[in-house]
Amino acid sequence: MLSNYDLIAVVGLKGGSGKSNSSWHIVPAVLQNQNQEFKIFEIDDNNSSYYFVNSNLITAAKCQTVKTSDKNIVAQIVVDTIAGDQKIIVDGGGGNDSRRAIELIRAVGEDVRKLWLIPFDRNIDNFKSALETAELIADPQNTVFILNGYTADKSEFDWFYSKNIENYVEVPYSDLFHFAQEQKLTIYDLAQISQSIPKSEIKQILKDKFSKDGVLDQNKFIAKFNEYLKSEKAAELLNEVFVNFAQKKSQNRKK
Amino acid sequence: MKPLIKFFMANSPPKRRVSRLKKFEKEILELYAGGYQVEQIQEFLAANGVKVTIDAINKFKRNLSIKNSSLKTPSSEAAQKSKTTQKTVEELKNSPDTNIATKLFLQNL
Numbered sequence: 001m002l003s004n005y006d007l008i009a010v011v012g013l014k015g016g017s018g019k020s021n022s023s024w025h026i027v028p029a030v031l032q033n034q035n036q037e038f039k040i041f042e043i044d045d046n047n048s049s050y051y052f053v054n055s056n057l058i059t060a061a062k063c064q065t066v067k068t069s070d071k072n073i074v075a076q077i078v079v080d081t082i083a084g085d086q087k088i089i090v091d092g093g094g095g096n097d098s099r100r101a102i103e104l105i106r107a108v109g110e111d112v113r114k115l116w117l118i119p120f121d122r123n124i125d126n127f128k129s130a131l132e133t134a135e136l137i138a139d140p141q142n143t144v145f146i147l148n149g150y151t152a153d154k155s156e157f158d159w160f161y162s163k164n165i166e167n168y169v170e171v172p173y174s175d176l177f178h179f180a181q182e183q184k185l186t187i188y189d190l191a192q193i194s195q196s197i198p199k200s201e202i203k204q205i206l207k208d209k210f211s212k213d214g215v216l217d218q219n220k221f222i223a224k225f226n227e228y229l230k231s232e233k234a235a236e237l238l239n240e241v242f243v244n245f246a247q248k249k250s251q252n253r254k255k
Numbered sequence: 256m257k258p259l260i261k262f263f264m265a266n267s268p269p270k271r272r273v274s275r276l277k278k279f280e281k282e283i284l285e286l287y288a289g290g291y292q293v294e295q296i297q298e299f300l301a302a303n304g305v306k307v308t309i310d311a312i313n314k315f316k317r318n319l320s321i322k323n324s325s326l327k328t329p330s331s332e333a334a335q336k337s338k339t340t341q342k343t344v345e346e347l348k349n350s351p352d353t354n355i356a357t358k359l360f361l362q363n364l
Binding site: 055056189192196201209224227231 | 343
């Protein structure tokens with residue numbers, strides 16, 4: 001889905017609906033999985049929220065914080081898109097920045113193919129705000145909703161499904177986003193641990209490390225091994241997201 | 256810590272010089288007990304921003320040995336096993352190809 005676009009704008013008029021989750025954790029991971037270079041523009045009039053300083057996926061060179069008052073943003077996005085052979089992700093900010101951010105992105109022009117991602121969660125106010133955002137953008141062909149945080153009980157989103165909206169992608173609920181973020185990593189980085197060290201090897205390493213005189217300190221072993229398992233779960237979650245994005249199978253979900 | 260000592264410490268900074276190695280005491284002990292050579296401990300310290308001579312580490316280690324009678328070198332079999340594991344971990348830690356997330360995970364191993 002993302003390969004058809006030059007600019008992926010993650011927007012929403014309401015804060016706390018998962019914009020940052022999508023802009024920093026999900027979309028970069030999907031692009032990386034497609035071996036696609038990217039750059040993130042964060043539109044924020046206050047501070048930079050770049051704190052993934054331990055990330056190999058999102059390095060400081062790959063992101064830039066800009067203010068809505070910056071007159072050169074549009075030109076720079078166009079140049080970076082055309083000259084850089086890279087996808088542009090725009091984190092559209094929240095609150096008062098949002099409307100201005102949408103205007104700026106629209107001003108980028110028709111030559112740059114734009115995809116609008118509008119995240120929301122099970123909170124019905126966030127959903128209403130997502131619909132309002134879509135109306136403001138008025139580009140339904142290129143607008144996709146992100147259902148953030150669905151669980152095994154998808155009935156939580158029944159009111160969304162009842163609207164017969166076709167363009168959406170599901171992102172499962174997980175506390176791993178926060179766990180990764182606490183370490184200044186993205187969920188993609190977290191997943192890399194289990195990709196770098198096989199499970200059998202880490203078991204042996206931990207057994208050796210936490211054994212003394214042939215006795216294994218089970219608490220220490222379990223604590224560290226659980227940390228490793230979080231990485232495995234992160235990889236599983238991302239695989240699910242990759243499939244959702246690639247196949248958009250969620251659109252064909254039978255109600 | 257008793258309140259009186261806490262109060263004194265809060266108001267009077269210590270004047271005696273404390274070794275730069277003091278804060279790595281636990282790690283030095285652990286590495287040494289794990290069969291690591293002093294040269295390797297020197298490498299570990301350098302990687303953590305502390306450049307010291309072999310003699311300084313030896314001296315620090317000797318003082319620790321006196322204070323801590325539990326400091327023992329491992330049996331040859333255990334040391335060999337430990338070295339094998341540590342080698343894998345160290346290789347991963349030091350490899351430029353290893354991502355930061357994995358290095359962080361291995362940090363305290």
